[in-house]
Amino acid sequence: MLNGVEIISAFLVLFAIIDVTGAVPIFLNLRSQDRTIHPEKAAFYSLLILVGFLFVGEWILKLFQLDISAFAVAGAVVLLILSIEMIFGVEIFKNDSTSTDNSSTLFPVVFPLIAGPGSFTTLLSMRAEFHIVNIIIAVILNLAIVYLVLRYLDLVKKLLGESGAYILRKFFGVILMAISVKLLTSNLSALISTVNGVAA
Template sequence: MKFNPKEILTAFMVLFAVIDIVGNIPIIIDLRKKVGHIQSEKASLIAGVIMVFFLFLGQSLLSLIGIDVNSFAVAGSFILFFIALEMILGITLYKDDASSGTITATVFPLAFPLIAGPGSLTTLLSLRAEFAIENIIVAVLLNVIVIYAVLKTSSKIERLIGPTGIQIIRKVFGVILLAISVKLFAQNIKALFI
């Protein structure tokens, strides 16, 4: 076991930026209004299980279809790049239908694909190309705790920081994510030409 606080912090920040749970507060509040109640514990737990499951089995699935981790990391860097652009510029390049009229909103679209979506799953495999798996697991668990806290207190957070505060947080994390996507691309593109 090689627990590395720097790797844990970096992986945590990357996942936090990609999941964008603070930026998703308006969507969470809208879902809560539509369905009446969201089970914060269940949504957080399901999202965490999906992410850890994909962290372990994602590489095997890739091997099965003949794709190496470096290629996936480069592809992941493009997804992170576009997510970062969305966050910084306030545009929508890809939008899922987040309408659900039943209690299943806790699982779909909240746990998947809003929290454990294509961006976070791709990011996990991209991180796996760079960091020790135990550090990524700790980062995932820390994110699940933050997700649970945000889901539980989403109304209070929205009132506290307001729409402007949410926009500022999104833009700051967007710039961090953009820098990380460039680094991920640069580090993994070399391996493809060796």
């Protein structure tokens, strides 16, 4: 079941989607507004939400009589749009918070920055490509990085710099676009074959 290539591939996809390094300026801005972020809570809550949705999401698809390939095609389109957002700096998902609570751990850090629409779509889309154990390992590895970035935010800012975070965001945007195209073409072919088989 364990597959190193699948783990690395799933890890890179999720890393591009979560984009924790690209979100460093957002984290710093929240902290400058005297809003606290708890790294351990953010990682733990994100793990529960993402892994939970990985299983519940498939049940929801069955409830609506959809297969994973069909969802993967729709998810690939969403990932393509997100990659365009990352590459060209177009803001599609606006994070407007009206909360008076000084803690930003749950919103907007956990949702929607870490465990948001993009992550949900990605997880279910990858079910059509990778084994679930490898996806969970990739999630855990990503959340370990999320924890370290939040825990050592000042050090990350110093190491990356504004230009470094900008370059990483663009780089993984291109990777994400290539992955979305791969997901779209492979699963669209499978979906068309299934439809043709039913029609025949």
